[in-house]
Amino acid sequence: MQTEPETKTQTLIKSVQQLEKEKENLRLEKERMRIELWKQKRRPSGIAGYALLLLGAAALASSVVYESSVLAFIGLGLTFWGALLSFIRPVGYVRSSLLDSTAVFSLMTVDQVIEDLNYTGKGVYLPPRHLKGLKEGAVFIPSKKDIITSVEKAGEGIRLSPSGLGLVNLFEKELGTSFAKVDLDYLRNHLPKLFIEGLEIAEGFEMSVRSSIVHVRITGSIYNDLCREVRKLPNVCGSIGCPLCSSIACALTRATGKPVTIEKNQLSQDGKTIEAYYRILEE
16 A cells, blocks of 8 residues: 555656656757748748849949949849848747746746655756766755755755756857856856847846856846746745756856856846846855
8 A cells, every 4th residue: 555655756756757748848849940940041032132142243244344334233233132132031930928938837847846845945056077977957956945065965855957958058059169168257258248149138148256156137138027927936936046047057057067056036126137146066
């Protein structure tokens, strides 16, 4: 006869398994969207643009040979429109509310699992050397609300894939480097340009480091609405953070090679500024 705790544990395991299936479905959907965008980039208008450029160049060359201003104007016009069609690409957009609702649903499941397990510890983002075969990353949630100074002495807990894992992998891809090969100065110098100009996911990004505390301030982020929704999930927001805050924690633990926790994160009253404080744990 099964005891009540065993039945509850089995239920939680099934919940975690279901969550992993949902994450895999999201990854497949993301890959499908990437393929569709790639197909749009290779549209026929690109061929038309190059054709106009070729005709424009021919007209300009002919205008020199025949000393014809009419051919010159025609050539300039064809060249202009050819360049326009060649370099301007359409981008497929998905409503942010749709993506946010999908992400929030998965985080709601994580929030429920943490609540059912009655784990009150703050999530600890693990550096690569602690993962033992987990290539992408993990966050460890201790069962008790204790101050953790060593992952090995953290006791009972659960390991989950960070919600910001996909984002931090995208950061590395865009910058062309692994964060495990850089340091905090690299992140402080390159993340602002990546957020503002590279990926255009924020209007402002500031990072400051003081001792073991890293303060990040993000303004005008496209993730503000998602952050607001995640704040309704206290077990997630207070422990592992929203996907954006989580991605920065992943970047910090890779760059420092040390465990990282999100000490505090907050959203301004006008909903335009996200501030997060990270602690780098010494071992």
